[in-house]
Amino acid sequence: MTDNNIFENKTAAYYTLGCKLNFAETSTIGKILEENGIRKIHPGEKADICIVNTCSVTELADKKCRQTIRRIARQHPDAFIVVTGCYAQLKPEEITHIPEVDLVLGAEQKLNILNYLGDLHKKNDGSTIITTKSNDIKSFSPSCSRGDRTRYFLKVQDGCDYFCTYCTIPFARGRSRNGSIADMVTQAKQVVANGGKEIVLTGVNIGDFGQSTNETFFDLIKALDQVTGIERYRISSIEPNLLTDEIIDYVAISHRFAPHFHIPLQSGSDEVLKLMHRRYDTALFADKIKKVKQTIPDAFIGVDLIVGVRGETEALFEEAHRFVSSLGISQLHVFTYSERPGTQALKIEHVVSPEEKHERCRRMLDISVDKLHEFYRSQQGKIRPVLFEHPKKGLPMHGFTDNYIRVELPYDKSLVNETRHVVLGDFNETGDALLCSIVN
Template identity: 70%
Template sequence: MIDNTVFENKLAAYYTLGCKLNFAETSTIGKTLAAQGIRKVRNGEKADICVINTCSVTELADKKCRQAIRRISKQHPGAYMVVTGCYAQLKPEEVASIEGVDLVLGAEQKLDIVSYLNDFKKKNEGGAIVASKTKDIKTFSPSCSADDRTRHFLKVQDGCDYFCTYCTIPFARGRSRNGSIASIVKQAEEVASKGGKEIVLTGVNIGDFGRTTGETFLDLIKALDEVEGIVRYRISSIEPNLITDEAIHFVAQSKRFAPHFHIPLQSGNDEVLRLMKRKYDTSLFKHKVSKIKELLPNAFIGVDVIVGTRGETDELFEDARVFIEGLDISQLHVFSYSERPGTQALKIDHSVDPKIKHTRSQQLLDLSERKLHAFYEANIGKEQVVLFEEAKHGDVMHGFTANYIKVEAPYRKDLVNETRRVLLHDFNEDKTALTVTIIE
């Protein structure tokens, strides 16, 4: 039985590291605590409880989490510190030993946080741990968050069954599972009723949607396309083998789905892809890019790439770089391989020197910059619809076209969270956005 009196007049602070899925889940935790009467802290206030939602995609992510926990503990002295997220699930004892931590919640428990807050008394020696084994992470907990711009991030799927050799996410989030189409449509309708205009579909492996409900990702996007009030949807990272040609065809003729795709490649070399145990080859990836460009010539395609994985020789990397350079894509998200305990990649011979990783990463980042610049240049002079965001820097405001081009315009309060047809002009002063003339 929960004693609601312990929540009276309490203030909470929330911190999120990592992916947009984490942000959606932190938002849900915040709403849960707000329903108990716990108010979010304002600037200058000290929190009674701090909730830190962590990431563990790389060793650097773990380090950033530890630093954040210590920093937040100093910012809110005496606050009850709750740590959850992937780092907490994978290394609960390590997290619990960090000074200031009072409670560590695993993946299965984090969205039921109220059940574990019996009091706000600080622990003298190490935090309490409440976490399930990976095989017991089975619950799908709906989550939706709004960022500080105009987008809402809607969780449609969680977990992953792929077990790529370099990845710990299946151990941190459990097996693939999802909500029903009916429940997700209802959430989208709630976003629309509150004035939300753009929704990004998020998850760990969203193309695997339907694993637990017998539905399909194509069924999902068809249903969401009918929700009135939403101007556009964006599909977040989706595996190339799971984005079907039928789904691409549907996006091309849909009312609300943006011509914007984010597809993880990870390597442009088939031998490295086999070492990674990815479920596709470069031929399939190239086909997906070609199909998107055939049906949506002006689509934005972002691509994830990992450099320096075990087994990636100079020759294999160069082959991958040449393949990537030949793809008609818009931008690369480049990650340096980080060895993770318990992964199968550690059994692969030939590790890559950190300096070589850095060099390879810089080569692909330079390539990404050239591709992004060329994509923007190709759109100069075209008309597009922009959803404008709140001002960020003085007298200018920004927004994005459907195909994810960032634009800059003089600030007008009446344009915030509104769509307008614009004419795209040249780059702004720092080359980060295109200037525009509003047509209507």
């Protein structure tokens, strides 16, 4: 264990790439270091230590990580640089090729960072790598972060047991595990104490919550719903086969869980879903969408898609395109398939060209634009609660309704982090939000 006295008056800079789960974990690392005398740098200040929490979901993500590390090394030439996160777990040797990096920590080590910092002196003789094999990653550390806006991100689960053929997450984060419901409730109460009003439940496969504690995700949302002071919870991405009817029915009557679902589809072709080793088919997915819309007609439904995976022929893409077009959803998040070393997808023969991937992505994004505008138009004239956020300088006041419609109105400092009911009006000039007026 490090002698914490050496940390007094030291400064740190934090850089996070990738998902909201990473941001929650970086926030926890920052709290750990702050409690041990290391404060966050002020703008323009040089840091004594730089923490880079990386992503590795695509080859482009890996490239961005390397670029970010090199940029940080130039900005903070004397800093002790620690790289952690998914890229560090999957490809630690690649990171050691960047000479300025001092320490590479895997998934099991990142939240025990104090144990590995040493005296913070750069040794200039290569990076130290400390990782654990993915099968041996066992620990779960609750994390909660506040974004630049008003919502908090609460990590309730980590890891995944699904091993989809295109995905490296089980290798980067280990098997599914979670903290206890009691721990999550404690974290939510702390958010209340900090003045927070909205929490997004995040994780790798949150519907799988309970593997470590013999509890269920449904038990979790019922317990969190009893925490007074939180005005709104959002459920981040949840697998369609784990989004049960009882969860949908509960959200419909809950005063705190928002009518907002994010459900990964990944492909609208049953044959491609089989190639991906997904645990549902299009019939189940369509039934889930139908259940949500029947139970909560004004619910926002976001959907993840991957285009251009190995095995996705032109005919199968057209099948997927028709299926997605038929769904009563609100928005698509479209990702272009990126080949990842060590995945089973590399054994599939049919390869989609980069040009065709780009075209398929464009066509799915066109559907998304139409679906989003259609959903926004369906809500015009209605009254919804909005939690207003901190606007950037010179921009209008903005916030999101409970069903995730972005709204705008003239700046009013008194509205920051306050919930008001508004009447939803016309689109703004850029078409990405609705103008609104507050109901007195």
